[in-house]
Amino acid sequence: MTALTPRRGVSPASDTPRSDTSAVRATGLRAAFRSVRAHTDALAAPLSPEDQVVQSMPDASPTKWHRAHTTWFFEQFLLEPHAPGYRLFDERLAYLYNSYYVAAGPRHARPKRGLITRPDAATVAAYRAHVDAAVDALLADEASLAPEVAAIVEIGLNHEQQHQELILTDILHAFSENPIAPAYDPEWRFRPASRAPGAVALPEGIHTIGHQGDGFSYDNEGPAHRALVGPVEIDRGLVTNGDWLAFINDGGYDDAALWLSDGFAAVQQEGWRAPGHWRQEDGRWHVVTLGGLVPVDPDAPVCHVSYYEADAFARYAGRHLPSEQEWEVAARSGELADAFGVVWQWTRSAYSPYPGFRAAEGALGEYNGKFMINQMVLRGSSLATPPGHARTTYRNFFPPSARWQFTGLRLATFPT
Numbered sequence: 001m002t003a004l005t006p007r008r009g010v011s012p013a014s015d016t017p018r019s020d021t022s023a024v025r026a027t028g029l030r031a032a033f034r035s036v037r038a039h040t041d042a043l044a045a046p047l048s049p050e051d052q053v054v055q056s057m058p059d060a061s062p063t064k065w066h067r068a069h070t071t072w073f074f075e076q077f078l079l080e081p082h083a084p085g086y087r088l089f090d091e092r093l094a095y096l097y098n099s100y101y102v103a104a105g106p107r108h109a110r111p112k113r114g115l116i117t118r119p120d121a122a123t124v125a126a127y128r129a130h131v132d133a134a135v136d137a138l139l140a141d142e143a144s145l146a147p148e149v150a151a152i153v154e155i156g157l158n159h160e161q162q163h164q165e166l167i168l169t170d171i172l173h174a175f176s177e178n179p180i181a182p183a184y185d186p187e188w189r190f191r192p193a194s195r196a197p198g199a200v201a202l203p204e205g206i207h208t209i210g211h212q213g214d215g216f217s218y219d220n221e222g223p224a225h226r227a228l229v230g231p232v233e234i235d236r237g238l239v240t241n242g243d244w245l246a247f248i249n250d251g252g253y254d255d256a257a258l259w260l261s262d263g264f265a266a267v268q269q270e271g272w273r274a275p276g277h278w279r280q281e282d283g284r285w286h287v288v289t290l291g292g293l294v295p296v297d298p299d300a301p302v303c304h305v306s307y308y309e310a311d312a313f314a315r316y317a318g319r320h321l322p323s324e325q326e327w328e329v330a331a332r333s334g335e336l337a338d339a340f341g342v343v344w345q346w347t348r349s350a351y352s353p354y355p356g357f358r359a360a361e362g363a364l365g366e367y368n369g370k371f372m373i374n375q376m377v378l379r380g381s382s383l384a385t386p387p388g389h390a391r392t393t394y395r396n397f398f399p400p401s402a403r404w405q406f407t408g409l410r411l412a413t414f415p416t
């Protein structure tokens with residue numbers, strides 16, 4: 001399901017992502033568990049203990065915290081309730097590594113995660129090994145595993161994959177704050193955008209939106225429901241850095257008429273003059289990437305833009321962002337280029353429950369539902385998304401000011 005070594009460079013984007021569940025179920029839960037856990041360790045391997053403890057802003061967490069928190073998730077939701085005789089590694093760790101699960105008890109303040117120098121990295125490695133051994137034993141006889149227990153393993157794996165992407169985005173943010181712009185992987189390159197002129201035309205029609213079938217999905221992808229979509233034309237290609245340089249050079253960041261009120265306030269407050277991680281060196285724009293500081297490539301898709309910036313750019317271009325329903329129907333057609341594996345794409349859809357949505361009972365019901373306010377939906381996946389962790393119905397979400405994720409956009413037009 002996942003490679004055992006850090007991803008070098010950018011894997012080819014696919015417009016037909018493999019369901020992670022199909023991979024999990026094809027290999028079996030135990031093999032999938034070992035593979036996902038090993039991938040987390042591989043992602044952390046190039047980072048020093050000093051790298052792994054830094055927290056560059058409240059939204060970004062230290063690598064060591066991600067490694068421990070994903071472990072706590074299995075301990076809290078799988079082992080404690082379902083592994084008879086399981087012995088906690090250290091009862092103090094639940095307070096440190098619970099993220100936001102109120103039902104699971106009190107927790108450490110998120111903005112202070114970077115202050116947790118102890119337990120040290122070696123102890124966190126031992127914590128992972130302790131939990132790995134217990135889960136491995138629990139999964140030894142998969143056939144007798146109760147379906148609800150298997151479901152917790154599956155969500156734990158998907159949860160850890162989400163944190164794998166965050167390990168990369170969070171360390172990139174930390175490195176972007178470092179004047180010497182360290183490289184996570186010197187071989188890493190952003191790939192050029194696919195040359196995909198034209199647009200996918202969707203005539204007006206009623207379509208089924210949301211996840212259907214047996215494969216894994218998060219609760220926020222359902223219930224599947226019918227929605228009126230179109231008419232709309234959605235660009236096959238992504239907006240590029242070259243497009244964005246034109247926006248900058250045309251004074252896009254200075255023209256209040258292009259911006260939502262909150263967006264222009266963010267521009268002024270944060271001093272935004274360009275996408276996240278961009279720097280001017282010798283009069284030329286550069287960007288801090290996982291491969292270090294490189295000149296901005298005009299042919300690469302623009303990345304690290306907030307919803308506010310994406311919305312302003314669309315207005316500048318005389319266009320719109322697609323809604324998440326429009327995006328899903330267009331992606332299902334297979335006609336979009338770079339739908340997956342390059343940058344998450346902002347939609348103009350607020351993150352809200354689908355008709356009939358009800359969060360699950362218990363602590364895991366806190367996974368998605370309680371965040372359905374003040375955030376916008378992104379679709380697709382990024383070059384930092386682990387292999388197999390993408391679906392056409394996947395709903396990512398972030399506040400409109402967020403731009404440390406691998407976020408870009410494609411544009412749409414309403415035909416007149």
Ligand SMILES: [Fe+2]
Nearest residue numbers: 069099159163
């Ligand atoms: Fe988490």
